[in-house]
Amino acid sequence: xxxxxxxxxxxxxxxxxxxxxxxxxxxxxxxxxxxxxxxxxxxxxxxxxxxxxxxxxxxxxxxxxxxxxxxxxxxxxxxxxxxxxxxxxxxxxxxxxxxxxxxxxxxxxxxxxxxxxxxxxxxxxxxxxxxxxxxxxxxxxxxxxxxxxxxxxxxxxxxxxxxxxxxxxxxxxxxxxxxxxxxxxxxxxxxxxxxxxxxxxxxxxxxxxxxxxxxxxxxxxxxxxxxxxxxxxxxxxxx
Numbered sequence: 001x002x003x004x005x006x007x008x009x010x011x012x013x014x015x016x017x018x019x020x021x022x023x024x025x026x027x028x029x030x031x032x033x034x035x036x037x038x039x040x041x042x043x044x045x046x047x048x049x050x051x052x053x054x055x056x057x058x059x060x061x062x063x064x065x066x067x068x069x070x071x072x073x074x075x076x077x078x079x080x081x082x083x084x085x086x087x088x089x090x091x092x093x094x095x096x097x098x099x100x101x102x103x104x105x106x107x108x109x110x111x112x113x114x115x116x117x118x119x120x121x122x123x124x125x126x127x128x129x130x131x132x133x134x135x136x137x138x139x140x141x142x143x144x145x146x147x148x149x150x151x152x153x154x155x156x157x158x159x160x161x162x163x164x165x166x167x168x169x170x171x172x173x174x175x176x177x178x179x180x181x182x183x184x185x186x187x188x189x190x191x192x193x194x195x196x197x198x199x200x201x202x203x204x205x206x207x208x209x210x211x212x213x214x215x216x217x218x219x220x221x222x223x224x225x226x227x228x229x230x231x232x233x234x235x236x237x238x239x
Contacts, residue, residue, distance in 0.1 A: 029222055030054045033150045035197075035214040036063075041207050048212070057225045058153040071225065072157045079160050080227055089227060092236045094160025096167075101187040105179060106133050109191050121146060125199060128192045130183055137180035140192035140201035147197045147214065155193035162189045167238030180204055 032054035040046040050063040061069035071080045077094035101107050110129040117125055123145045130138040142151075165186050169177070184203060192198060202208040 030056075030220050030225070031217055032057075032220050033147060033214060033216045034218050034220075035150070036212040038210045038212050039208070040210075042205060052220055052224060053150045053153045054220065054225070055149075058157055059224055071227065072153065072160065074153060074156055077156070077160055077163075079157065082228060082231070084228075087228075087230075088232045088234050090234045090236060091239065092160060092164050093239045094156075094163045096163040098159070098162045098166050098186060101182070105182060105187070107131070107183050107188050108134075109188070120199070123196075126195060128195065130188055130191050132179035132183035132188075135180055136204060137183050138191070138201070138203050141199045142192055142196035143199060144196035147216070150216075151193060151195075151197045154198070155190040158189040158193060162186055164236055164238065168236075171237070 032052055035051040035053070037049050037051065038046050039049055048063065050061055052059040052061075056074050058072040058074065059069055061067060068082045068084050071082065072078070073080070079092040079094065081090040081092075083089070108131045110131065112127045112129075113124060114127070115124075119125075120143050123143050125141050125143050128140050128142060129136060162185065169186065172181075180203075192201065197214075198209070198211065200208070200210045
């Protein structure tokens with residue numbers, strides 16, 4: 001799953017006792033892009049995550065197809081976190097808007113280009129830094145113009161999570177609502193995803209994600225974008 005989305009997908013909520021429909025049961029096989037990222041969290045071993053991006057979906061998993069996965073329905077702005085161990089699905093509704101950052105929170109995005117850096121498919125990488133109240137909160141190296149049909153899906157994912165964060169922000173302890181927290185998870189969560197595909201990104205705690213490989217125009221089975229039948233639906237708080 002996406003780096004800054006993890007905490008939202010771990011929320012425990014009451015089971016509603018509903019059964020989930022098949023999200024893509026009417027689809028034929030589709031063509032999409034497969035990306036592999038290496039994730040690293042402080043104090044843990046790095047692990048690989050696969051992202052499958054099509055016109056209508058973004059799926060992230062560990063690649064084998066047997067474990068759980070996270071699915072973004074880009075059309076309906078819904079995120080589904082599928083957990084086989086509990087036969088449950090956490091649903092996050094992304095319909096809504098996120099307000100502008102308050103005037104007292106100074107958010108700034110710095111952009112630099114190293115002309116000596118190697119190019120990827122002839123395109124130059126750009127380093128973006130997100131600052132809130134002069135604190136460096138998040139950094140990313142992106143490649144504008146690369147996989148232009150893919151990177152918008154990553155931004156859509158983060159915006160769904162920002163909408164959810166806005167719904168429950170009053171329940172976040174005051175001491176956790178730091179300037180960087182508010183910028184990273186609410187007001188500027190997609191700051192680097194409006195420019196290009198991320199090659200490397202990391203936050204102030206050194207949670208890190210690095211692109212390993214990608215392949216476009218891959219034929220993908222429609223079953224990869226279907227939700228398991230008969231799993232209990234757990235709606236995120238505030239939905």
